[in-house]
């Protein structure tokens with residue numbers, strides 16, 4: 001079931017364009033319009049779930065993760081990558097449609113590392129691949 005007011009549902013149906021890197025019956029993957037890393041892809045189910053706690057069926061969760069794994073290979077993220085699932089207010093989730101961020105293409109400090117602040121300020125300036 002989709003939500004006609006949700007921007008990610010609209011990307012899923014094709015009503016709103018996006019730079020899609022993968023699509024099947026259950027999910028779609030597209031490049032984030034505000035990339036934080038040279039590779040920044042979002043994987044979403046086509047059905048609307050507010051966030052990961054919103055009773056996403058296990059098959060859908062598993063399928064999305066399998067798609068994530070395939071995309072990291074296709075994008076050549078051999079050095080590693082980071083997955084991020086912002087959930088709710090405390091995580092500053094801005095689009096209330098469950099999505100998995102794939103971030104890669106360069107070294108990412110951990111949030112408690114000394115260079116985290118500099119990274120967080122400058123990451124968006126990295127050129128996309």
Ligand code: DGP
Nearest residue numbers: 007018031032033034086092093094095
């Ligand atoms: P989050 O904070 O986890 O809810 O991240 C939402 C991300 O979605 C954010 O990095 C920007 C991205 N985004 C929001 N609207 C659009 C859109 O219309 N198209 C694309 N490609 N990305 C979007």
